[in-house]
Amino acid sequence: MPKETFFNLPDEKRALIEATAVSEFATHGYDNASINRIVAGAKIAKGSFYQYFHDKKDVYKHLMARIAEKKLDYISPVLQNPGDYDFFTLLQAAYRSGLDFARENPQIALIGNQVFKHRDHPIHQEIFKEGQDAGKAFYEQLLRLAIARGEIRPDIDIPFVIHILNTLNVATFEYYFESIKGNDFNMTEIDDDVMDTVDLFIDFIKNGIGTP
Amino acid sequence: MPKETFFNLPDEKRALIEATAVSEFATHGYDNASINRIVAGAKIAKGSFYQYFHDKKDVYKHLMARIAEKKLDYISPVLQNPGDYDFFTLLQAAYRSGLDFARENPQIALIGNQVFKHRDHPIHQEIFKEGQDAGKAFYEQLLRLAIARGEIRPDIDIPFVIHILNTLNVATFEYYFESIKGNDFNMTEIDDDVMDTVDLFIDFIKNGIGTP
DNA sequence: AAGTCACATGACTCAGAGGTCACATGCCGA
DNA sequence: TCGGCATGTGACCTCTGAGTCATGTGACTT
CATH class of the missing domain: 1.10.357.10 (Tetracycline Repressor, domain 2)
Known part of the structure; x- marks a missing residue:
């Protein structure tokens, strides 16, 4: 589960981070996805990223949950x-x-x-x-x-x-x-x-x- | 193509290196295969490895060629x-x-x-x-x-x-x-x-x- | 014995990874 | 105006990757 900070973010920013992360994992797979590229793409500092998520696994799991949710529709x-x-x-x-x-x-x-x-x-x-x-x-x-x-x-x-x-x-x-x-x-x-x-x-x- | 040095090696040693490399690529895939693990497994120095092969791609291609050869049988x-x-x-x-x-x-x-x-x-x-x-x-x-x-x-x-x-x-x-x-x-x-x-x-x- | 040459070695470089941390910024209530 | 607290930041840490290089070794030639 992402940290509370992440959910306090303005919707737009949160969406940008999620979209960037999705794109990174989609194109590079889990192992080769780079947090550096994600933060660069989402225009946030590395430190901020780790204020939102515990670690790489955490983002990934969160995205999976979001996806599963969306897929239900x-x-x-x-x-x-x-x-x-x-x-x-x-x-x-x-x-x-x-x-x-x-x-x-x-x-x-x-x-x-x-x-x-x-x-x-x-x-x-x-x-x-x-x-x-x-x-x-x-x-x-x-x-x-x-x-x-x-x-x-x-x-x-x-x-x-x-x-x-x-x-x-x-x-x-x-x-x-x-x-x-x-x-x-x-x-x-x-x-x-x-x-x-x-x-x-x-x-x-x-x-x-x-x-x- | 591997360097000539590699083909001058005693058959046994060459076979060990190939087998170790095959096993490494088989279990980790190309990207995640580690030259360090290969040299450790084959009990050769890192430098030696690069006396045999130009780079990671070189070993891999060589193995592929060997495999294709073997598969013909x-x-x-x-x-x-x-x-x-x-x-x-x-x-x-x-x-x-x-x-x-x-x-x-x-x-x-x-x-x-x-x-x-x-x-x-x-x-x-x-x-x-x-x-x-x-x-x-x-x-x-x-x-x-x-x-x-x-x-x-x-x-x-x-x-x-x-x-x-x-x-x-x-x-x-x-x-x-x-x-x-x-x-x-x-x-x-x-x-x-x-x-x-x-x-x-x-x-x-x-x-x-x-x-x- | 001296020299040559193929091969062996591991400490080294640089890049990029994931993750941390001391500090900066800005908002909000008193 | 000030204190406090959530949020933002990027330099920095350690680790591991691929690849390099100066040096060592030993066999074979002359």
């Missing part, structure tokens, strides 16, 4: 009643809301990617120790339900498929970011295409790439 | 005549030879993982600048051939599928390593299971996880 209504929809509809909704989030908060989505990419890193293990297991448990529940309903083949290796689905999540975002990078960061233009790709992608998970 | 005969087999057989062969390699050279496979994980890192861009494009081109060729033969649905987004297949490659290895980690590094025991998983996995790519 994007969770589609579909995902709030998982029992009412079939597995692939849920998956599609998850991807779509994820991409919506990424489109509107590209920096934050980049951090999300870093987190997934380095989910074995001690700091992430620490922050998401229960979160990860809970996520897997939720996924597992969904898969079992889908199998019971006959939506998914019963012969799949559940832990393996969970891992794959997680990874594909990252892969899709990476693809998305690479696309917009190649496109001179012109996001709005490519967005609809990517959204279409999601549908194709869900179809791929469902039916494979082989001919029927 | 594992390429299955199936993959050497890609025209003679259907796409999924090729994919299966690729995964199997990859896992064979990982089983017998776990440290090196870990580096391979690092490379894939950080394929956007400047050093990897530099090392594999043509290699990556060539790989993608090869994949693309295979996919087009497979589509022409009617093995793969013609409506797939080729670049996207290439990206996905690449990512899944890493995902499989990560899963493999996580499994053996949980199993106290007892590899031989789990190996056959993992090989079975590959078959299931290929099937998943071909037919998806949905019910037919």
